[in-house]
Amino acid sequence: MFNPDLRNVLKDHLSRYSLVTATAKRAREISEMAYEEKDPITEKPVSLALEEILEGKFVIVEPEEIRNI
Numbered sequence: 276m277f278n279p280d281l282r283n284v285l286k287d288h289l290s291r292y293s294l295v296t297a298t299a300k301r302a303r304e305i306s307e308m309a310y311e312e313k314d315p316i317t318e319k320p321v322s323l324a325l326e327e328i329l330e331g332k333f334v335i336v337e338p339e340e341i342r343n344i
Contacts, residue, residue: 279329289335297335298324 284294301324309316316323327333 279325284329289337293335293337294328297333298328301327301333 281291281294285291298321302320305316305320305323308314309320328335
């Protein structure tokens, strides 16, 4: 089971809500791309999406008002 340490991602005042939302959005994109290309996915799309976010391939941008909640 993929269980990464999220403290490094959340240290820049990123909310868990934003992380979950961005991960879900990217996972949907991965699933849709695989479906369109008829390419089977061996890993779960959520794991792939979270891996990409942790590697820094995608940056999550939050509105300022959400950061201070």
